[in-house]
Amino acid sequence: MPLVRLHVRFISCVLAAGLASLGRGAEPPVITVRVIDARNGRPYAKFGVWIILHRVKDPGAAGFDSEAEARAFVVARFLKTTDAKGELSFSLPSPLPEEIYIEDVPFGCGPGLFDTRQVIEQGIVGENNCRTKLRKMNVRFRAGPGQVVVFAAPIGFWEGIFLK
Numbered sequence: 001m002p003l004v005r006l007h008v009r010f011i012s013c014v015l016a017a018g019l020a021s022l023g024r025g026a027e028p029p030v031i032t033v034r035v036i037d038a039r040n041g042r043p044y045a046k047f048g049v050w051i052i053l054h055r056v057k058d059p060g061a062a063g064f065d066s067e068a069e070a071r072a073f074v075v076a077r078f079l080k081t082t083d084a085k086g087e088l089s090f091s092l093p094s095p096l097p098e099e100i101y102i103e104d105v106p107f108g109c110g111p112g113l114f115d116t117r118q119v120i121e122q123g124i125v126g127e128n129n130c131r132t133k134l135r136k137m138n139v140r141f142r143a144g145p146g147q148v149v150v151f152a153a154p155i156g157f158w159e160g161i162f163l164k
Helices: 003-024 067-072 116-121 133-137 157-163
Strands: 030-037 048-054 074-081 087-091 099-103 113-115 147-152
Touching: 030 048, 067 074, 074 087, 099 116, 099 147, 113 116
Parallel strands: 030 147
Antiparallel strands: 030 087, 048 074, 048 099, 099 113
């Protein structure tokens, strides 16, 4: 086989492989949320969590003016349930939303609004504002890139009455 033909075949194979890899594109980032029981530090299994992904109105502005305006900036909203390890995972859509809101009311123990870039790059451990022994013991949790750790505790009878 002449040398020119080999070069042509080699170049065409390289181009075909390059085009095939372009068609696939980058995989969307996967976010893992770990829900920790704020009473004892164990994973919270079979716990329903609303995940709300949204854009930011204006990078300098704080919040939205109305509920309708906040709904207009929602990219996606879905309900997930944690597995036996207290974890749930989801893929982010493209283009990436600026913020991830984890709504675990009425059990949540801290703010649930997180910056998407910070979650992807380094992970975030949410605040534990529950009135439990675990908070007083100053136990530290870690989150790796693409992970969010949030805390939850069941509400008492009287708290439940006042929430309704």
